Amino acid sequence: MEFRTATPADVPSLYALWATAFDAPLMVPVYETDDGRLDRTVVAVLPGATGDEDRVVASVCWSPRTLVGLPGPDGAPTTLTVSGVANVASAPDVRGRGLVRLALAEAVARMDAAGMDASLLFTGTPGVYRPSGWETFEVPVTRGPLLPDGAARPEAAGSAGVVARHEQPPRTGSPVPTTFPAWGADLPWQDLARLHDAFHASPLTTRRTAEHWQRRIPLWYSAAELLTARRPDGSVVGYLVVELEGEVLRVRELAVGTGEAPAPAPAPAPAPAPAPAPAPADRAALDALALAARSLARERGAVRAEVRLPRIPAAAGLIDALLAPEGRETITDATGMLRPVRRPVAEIDALRAATSGPATGFHWPGDYL
Structure with missing residues (x-):
C-alpha cells in the first residue's frame, strides 16, 4: 500500500472510487474547478502489474481557504488560512484497515x-x-411553517421602492443542469460579491x-433559486439563495446592503482583506x-421553511418575515x-465556541467543497 498525492494517471481510478462511495453528481465537476486539486489529493494506492493498473482505494482532498478568525486584541478582524477537507472515501473491500x-x-x-x-x-x-483531531461546532437552524402569503408575486415591490426579482436564466449547455444565473451584464457577480463581503465578517x-x-x-x-432585491435603477441591494425540496424551502445564503447607495465594486484582490463589521441591514x-421567497414556495407547493444562517439581526429579521411564530423551532x-x-x-x-454565540458567522459547505 502506498500513500501519496494523486497523479493524472490515478484520475480514472479515483473517480471510480468516488462513484462507488458517493451519490453526488456534482462532486467531480466541483472538484475540477480547483486547478491545484491533484497536489492536494492524498490517495492510498494498491500497486498493479503496471502503473496504469494501480488502484486508488482511499482518498482525502483538501483546499485552502481564507476565513475570518476571532477578533484581535484591539477588536480588529483577523483571518485564518484553513484547509477544507472533502471527498474522503475508501473502497468497500479494504475498509476496517x-x-x-x-x-x-x-x-x-x-x-x-x-x-x-x-x-x-x-x-x-x-x-x-x-480520532484524527477534528471536533464539532454548532450552528443554529430555525424551521417551521411559512407565514400565510397573499396575492403578491415575486415581482411585487417592497417598501422604499425595492423590488425582488426571481432570476431565471435560460439553461445552458453545462454538463451539470443549472438554474443559477450565468453571470452577465444584467447581474455581474461583483454585485453579489460586494454584498457578501460587506454583510459577512464574523x-x-x-x-x-x-x-x-x-x-x-x-x-x-x-439546484438553487436566486432572488435579488433591486432599487428602481436596477442596482442589486440584496440577494437570497433558496432550494426547494418537496414541501420545504431551505434558505442557503443571504446578504443585504445597508440601505445606502452602493459604492462601485473594486477589482478583486488575489487575497481579499477581511471586511469591516456590517452596518444595519436594509429592511426593505x-x-x-x-415576500418573494414565500411566493416562490407557494408556487412550488412548499409550506415550511428551514433557515441556516448566523445569529445576526438580519437573519432574525428574515426568519420573522418568513416563518409563522406558531410551530417555529431552532435546532442545532x-x-x-x-x-x-x-x-x-x-x-x-x-x-x-464562537459559532454558537451571538452575532457570529459560520462557513457554508459550498465555500470549500
Missing part, C-alpha cells in the same frame, strides 16, 4: 507544510474524524475569491426577499468540524 485515518494523517502533514492554520470539514459521521466566514464566484458557486448552487430588501446543526494545524488548540477551541 485504517486507510482513511492514515490518509488523513498524511493530509494533515501536507497542510502543515503548506502553512495552514486549521482544517475544516462537514460530515454526518463525526466519529470517523475525532468567525468562519469565507473571503471568497473571483474564482469562487465565477466557477465554484454557480456549480454548488446549481429583507422584506422584499422574504453539528455537522461542521474544526482541527488545529499550526494554530494553538485553545485558539481553535475558542473559534469553535
